[in-house]
Structures are given as C-alpha cells and as structure tokens.
Amino acid sequence: MGRAGEEARPVPLLPAQELAGRQQGAGDDVPARYVARANDAEAAAAAAPVPVIDLGPLCQQPRGESAADEAARLRMALESWGLFLVTNHGIEAPLMDAVMEGSREFFRQPLEEKQMYTNMVDGEHFQLEGYGNDRVASEGQVLDWCDRLYLKVEPPDERNLALWPTRLRDALHEFTAKCTRLKDRLLPEMAKLLELDDDYFGDQFGAKADTYARFSYYPPCPRPELVFGLKPHSDGSFVTLLMVDSSIGGLQVLRDGVCYGVRTKPHTLLINLGDQMEIMSNGIFKSPVHRVVTNAEKERLSVALFYSVDPEREIQPAGKLVDENHPALYKKVKIKEYIAGLYEHFSQGKMVIETAKENILKLLGIGAWNCGGIDSDSYFEFRSADGSHYGPNDAIVVTSRGSLRRTGVDRFGWNALASAQQGRTRPN
Ligand SMILES: O=C(O)CCC(=O)C(=O)O
Ligand SMILES: [Fe+2]
Numbered sequence: 058m059g060r061a062g063e064e065a066r067p068v069p070l071l072p073a074q075e076l077a078g079r080q081q082g083a084g085d086d087v088p089a090r091y092v093a094r095a096n097d098a099e100a101a102a103a104a105a106p107v108p109v110i111d112l113g114p115l116c117q118q119p120r121g122e123s124a125a126d127e128a129a130r131l132r133m134a135l136e137s138w139g140l141f142l143v144t145n146h147g148i149e150a151p152l153m154d155a156v157m158e159g160s161r162e163f164f165r166q167p168l169e170e171k172q173m174y175t176n177m178v179d180g181e182h183f184q185l186e187g188y189g190n191d192r193v194a195s196e197g198q199v200l201d202w203c204d205r206l207y208l209k210v211e212p213p214d215e216r217n218l219a220l221w222p223t224r225l226r227d228a229l230h231e232f233t234a235k236c237t238r239l240k241d242r243l244l245p246e247m248a249k250l251l252e253l254d255d256d257y258f259g260d261q262f263g264a265k266a267d268t269y270a271r272f273s274y275y276p277p278c279p280r281p282e283l284v285f286g287l288k289p290h291s292d293g294s295f296v297t298l299l300m301v302d303s304s305i306g307g308l309q310v311l312r313d314g315v316c317y318g319v320r321t322k323p324h325t326l327l328i329n330l331g332d333q334m335e336i337m338s339n340g341i342f343k344s345p346v347h348r349v350v351t352n353a354e355k356e357r358l359s360v361a362l363f364y365s366v367d368p369e370r371e372i373q374p375a376g377k378l379v380d381e382n383h384p385a386l387y388k389k390v391k392i393k394e395y396i397a398g399l400y401e402h403f404s405q406g407k408m409v410i411e412t413a414k415e416n417i418l419k420l421l422g423i424g425a426w427n428c429g430g431i432d433s434d435s436y437f438e439f440r441s442a443d444g445s446h447y448g449p450n451d452a453i454v455v456t457s458r459g460s461l462r463r464t465g466v467d468r469f470g471w472n473a474l475a476s477a478q479q480g481r482t483r484p485n
Contacts, residue, residue, distance in 0.1 A: 070190050072204045075168060077276035091284045093199045104318050107310070108134040109325070112239075113145035115246055132250045139330040139343030140310055142322060147242075148235045150324045153300055156232045159225035160358055163206065164274040174206065174220050185209075185269075187220050194404040202284045202351050204274045210362065211237065211268035229270065236298045236326075236362050237268070243296070243328065251338060253375055261337065262295070263367030271361045275307065278351040286349035286357070288406055293399040294331035294363035301327060301359045308359070311346040319347075332395070332410045333366055336387040339374035344410065368393040387413045 071079075076088070110131050114123040134141035163171065176187030183192050188206045206222075209215055210233045221229065245255035275286040286307055301308060303323040309316050319327065335344035351357070366372055373389040390413050402409040 070193065070200070072168065072171075072190065073200075073202050074164065074204050074274060074276045077202075077278065087202075087278065087280045087284055090198075090200045091202055093285045093288065094283060103315070104320055107138055107140055107142055107317070107319055107327075109142045109144060109322075110134060110328075111144050112147070112242065116145075116242055128246070128250065131246060135247065135250065135330065135342040137343065138310065138312055139335070139345035140319070140347070141328055142325045143239075143328055144325055146239050146326050148232070148239065148326065152228065152232055152235065153324055155228040156225070156360055157300065157302070157358060159222070159228050160206075160272045160274075160360055162224055163222045163272070164204065164356075164358070174222060176207065186217055192400050192404070194401060198404045199285075199288070199406070201287050201349075202275060202278050203286050203349070204276075206272040208270045208272075209267060210270045212265060215267070232360075233268065233270070233362065237364075239326070240296060240298065240364050247334075247342070251341060251375070251378060253377060257375065258295070258334075258337070261366055261370070261372060262364075263370050265367040265369065267365055267368065269363045269365075271359075271363065273349075273359045273361070275349060275351050275357040277354055277356055279353060281351045281353055284351060286351045288403065289346050289348040290403050291335075291344040291346050291408060291410060292329055292331035292363060293333070293396050293409060294365045295333035295337075296364050297329040297331055298362045298364070299327040299329055299359060300361075302357045305352065305355045305357045307349050307351065307357050309348055309350060311348075331363070331365075332413070333372055333392070335410065336390065336413055337372055337375055339378040339383065340386045341378065346408070365396070366392050368396065384415070386415055388415060 108130055111127055114121055114127045115131070117124065131141070171188050174188040176184050176189040178184050183189075186207050186209055188204070190204060191201060193200070208220060208229070209217065210229065218226070241259065244258040248255055248257045251257075273287070278284055278286075289311070299308075301319075301321050303321045306318050306321060308319040308321075308327075310319055311317075329347070330342055330344050332344045334342050349357075349359075369392070371389050371391045374385045374387055379385045395409065395413065398409045398412060402412075
C-alpha cells in the first residue's frame with residue numbers, strides 16, 4: 058500500500074491486538090466490521106512457486122555466464138508475478154533479526170506504552186505516521202485484522218524521531234540504508250530488461266523521493282476464514298521491500314486469477330513491484346494484487362519499506378516503450394494525487410491503479426454496446442473479436458497475446474485484477 062493524508066476518523070477503534078485479546082474465551086465471533094468474506098469463500102491457496110533471484114551473479118563485474126540466466130529469471134518474475142524472493146541481497150541476517158525482534162517487542166508492550174507513538178492527533182484526527190489502525194474512511198468500511206506502526210524513513214531530514222521506538226531506532230536506520238542500497242542495485246537491472254538507460258528509473262525518483270516503513274502486526278484471529286489481515290490491494294509504491302515472519306505464512310498473491318500462498322524463507326527479502334513501476338513500464342512489469350490472511354494460533358509480523366517517486370513529480374509510461382503497436386495503457390499521474398486516492402480506494406476494496414488506466418476497450422478496438430467504463434465496479438457488456446459475449450458479471454483478463462479471458466469475481470477486489478492484468482498487444 059502506501060500512504061494517505063490527515064483525515065478525521067469517525068469512530069475510535071480498538072487495536073486489533075486488543076480485540077484479539079478480548080475475544081479469547083469470549084466466543085468465536087469477530088465483530089461484524091471485520092467480516093470481509095463468506096465463510097466458504099475460497100479453498101486454501103496453492104503454495105506459490107514465487108521465483109527466487111540470486112543477486113550475486115547479477116552484481117558481479119565482469120558478469121559471468123550465470124548472470125544471463127538470472128536476468129532471464131528476473132524478467133519472468135517481473136512480467137508474471139511482479140514479486141520475487143531475493144538472496145545475496147547484502148543485508149546481514151543479524152540486522153534483519155534485530156528489526157524483526159525490535160518490532161515484535163514493540164507490539165508486545167502494553168497498550169499504554171504503544172499509545173505514546175499513536176497516529177491519532179488529540180485522540181481524534183488520523184495522521185499518517187505512528188502506531189494504530191489504518192485510516193478508517195467511513196462507518197461502513199470493512200476493517201483489517203491488523204495494527205501498524207508507520208514511519209517516514211526517507212528523506213532522512215524528514216524523519217519524526219519522536220515516533221521511532223527507541224529500541225528500534227538504530228536497527229531501522231541501518232536497515233533502511235541497506236535496503237536503499239539494494240533498491241539502487243535493482244533499479245538498473247530492471248531498466249536493462251526493458252532496454253532503458255540504466256539510470257532511467259533512478260532518475261525518475263527525484264531528490265525528494267520518500268520512503269515509508271510499515272510494521273504490521275496480525276494477531277491470531279478466532280475466525281480467520283471471515284476476515285483479512287490486509288484486504289486485497291496492490292502497492293502504490295514504485296517498489297516495496299518486504300521482510301515477513303518466517304515462522305508463519307499468510308501473504309497471498311494473485312496471478313492470472315489464481316491465488317497463491319507465498320512461501321517464506323528465513324533471511325530472504327521479498328521484492329514487490331508497485332503501481333508506479335507498472336505504469337512506467339507500460340504494464341510490462343506487474344504490480345501484483347496481494348492480501349494477507351490471518352490464522353487462529355499465531356501472531357504474524359511483517360516489515361515493509363515502500364519506495365516511492367517524489368510526490369511532486371508526474372509519471373507515465375516510458376516513451377521508449379510506447380509506439381503504434383504498444384499504445385500507452387496508463388495516463389500521466391501526479392504521485393501526490395495518486396497516493397491520495399490510494400486509501401480511498403483501498404478502504405472500499407478497490408484498486409487505485411484503475412483510475413490511471415486508459416480505456417482498454419478503446420485501445421483494443423472493441424465496440425461495446427453497453428459500457429460505462431471498465432474499472433472494477435462499472436458496467437460493461439460487449440462482444441469480443443471471436444464473438445464471445447462478455448457481460449457485467451465477467452471480470453476479464455486481456456492476455457499478453459491480446460485475447461480476452463474471463464476470471465472469477467468476488468466482492469473484495471479480486472475481480473479488479475482483471476483489468477490490472479491487461480496485456481500489451483491488440484487482438485487480431
Ligand atoms: O504482511 C505482509 O506480508 C504484506 C504487507 C503488505 O502487503 C503491505 O503492507 O502493503
Ligand atoms: Fe502490500
């Protein structure tokens with residue numbers, strides 16, 4: 058995800074962790090506001106064969122033979138999953154452990170201690186940074202079974218250290234520096250794969266690019282099948298570096314309409330592309346839809362660093378990737394405005410990237426006879442080039458070969474994936 062501005066919160070909420078504590082022994086129910094899906098909503102997710110990329114060969118100079126293999130695997134990962142695990146990433150295991158343990162210790166403190174870092178100004182106004190829930194935009198919003206500590210970590214002179222728990226401070230400082238170095242190593246590799254200048258993406262970030270850290274705490278939940286730890290979303294960042302609890306799963310990623318559980322491995326990092334990369338690569342690289350599910354027995358933690366372009370800048374598909382056969386699939390967007398729309402959409406189970414898309418039916422030259430747009434909740438009805446009928450209950454995927462495919466539909470944004478996975482070519 059990303060961030061949002063300061064907003065009034067309609068109702069004060071208990072942290073999910075407190076709620077989980079009170080639920081113990083109080084029956085099996087979860088409050089209605091957390092119920093996001095039907096009991097029998099989905100079968101268990103298949104384990105994801107998420108690619109593992111070894112950065113060693115890619116970063117060696119001169120490059121050995123294995124570098125080409127690794128680059129090909131990286132390309133596959135970026136084009137299909139938008140997500141990969143990375144080894145040889147240059148962040149020492151003890152440092153990763155220190156950040157994870159510092160975070161665990163923070164959430165284990167009594168509520169009064171954590172409230173010293175609260176994200177509520179004067180007890181009633183939500184601010185982006187600090188400890189608490191995600192922003193709640195309306196009474197009807199379905200809530201996530203998760204608490205967070207959210208901190209701006211870059212640019213360094215914009216840190217609000219008063220909100221940085223003392224126990225985490227040094228480790229977070231060092232972890233951020235190392236993650237930024239890793240991000241700076243990855244960007245040229247990604248640019249090369251698109252035949253862009255090595256510095257292309259780095260140059261887009263700008264001097265005032267900001268990075269936020271999100272520490273998420275998912276308490277055990279008595280009814281995990283009814284709630285989400287985090288609703289389906291794609292990250293609004295350019296790229297997210299994610300460290301997850303290696304002792305318990307919960308992160309799931311959607312690929313071609315199938316939901317996969319992401320396996321965890323101690324001391325690997327997950328690299329998750331965000332919407333900004335999908336836009337700049339004109340959809341060649343994917344910003345995956347993902348979500349977190351909880352479980353009845355164990356708490357779960359994750360630490361994410363969201364790297365984002367300077368909020369004052371605008372981004373659009375790279376000029377070199379757009380031509381007559383590859384029309385721009387996304388409009389120009391101003392980062393600040395895009396990010397502002399993020400939580401609004403997230404709170405309603407929608408994807409903000411839909412707002413950045415060009416009308417795909419127009420791009421594909423398909424005549425719709427009844428069409429009110431093609432984002433996740435709009436109405437459309439048309440016949441494709443092969444004569445198939447698509448109606449308002451269909452979510453569609455345009456495959457990379459340009460053909461259309463139906464996918465399943467559900468309430469919480471999985472259907473929005475359809476247009477998020479549009480391919481690059483036209484049919485016929
Ligand atoms: O907890 C996780 O594994 C994922 C967190 C996530 O997707 C996010 O913070 O945007
Ligand atoms: Fe995410």
